[in-house]
Amino acid sequence: MPNENVGPSQTESSPEFFISPKEYPYPPVIHPYNRNPNSDRSPLMPLLQFWTWYAQLNIACRPKEAPAEANLHPGLERCSIADDNGDWCGSIVLNSKWVKRCRYAQQELIAISEAKAFSLLECESWTYYIPKERHESEWDVFYVLLIERKEEKWERVGLGKVFKEAFMRTAQWREIILG
Incomplete structure (x- = not known):
């Protein structure tokens, strides 16, 4: 099993990857984005x-x-995210x-970007998880993906938002391959 722990310090100009999937045991090809999907410059892999x-x-x-929440597509449900103390910290x-x-159990989440705030549908009542009023809380939230391990890759299960404060308490910097 490849090492999934944090690698050496990463820089924006030269990311290093250490994990390779079994079906493609070569290091990832890193080059500028090509708008032409029919180009033969490099094979497209269905991995991120x-x-x-x-x-x-x-x-x-x-x-x-x-x-059921009226604004959600049929077949989808909104659930809560809680920290280790059981306190609500996301949706x-x-x-x-x-x-x-x-x-109710621990699940694996990854941060994908910062988010400005929770909507009223995502957070019906303000819990003061962070010591700010709702209108003062901007950019205190991450968009997150709930992921599940499938062999050596991860798959996306859901999309949500969580307070950075709760997420970063136990967060680790990790290399991820989404399939």
Whole structure:
């Protein structure tokens, strides 16, 4: 199994990758983006490989009696994200089939970007997780992906937002391959 721990310090100009999938045991080809998908400059792989912050937080799915959220596409549900103390710290949208087998347990999340704030649908009542008023809290949130391990790659399960404060408490810098 390849080493998934943090590698040497990364720079924006020259990322180093250490993980290679079994079906393609060669190091990743790193070159500028090519707008022409028919180009033969390099073969396209259905993988996305990058470094990001990784953490484990708890997913709490709503009880079946809870009304479905009107603005979500059928087959999707909004669940809560909680820290190790059980305190609400985020919101995530998941496939209903995944939610049915979900138990309150730690799940693996990666940060994909900063987010400006929670919407009223994502955070119905302000919890003061961070010591600020709702209107003062801008850029205190990450967009996150809930991911699951499938062999040596990860797959996206859901998209959500979480307070940076909760995420960074246990976050690690990790190399990820999404398949």
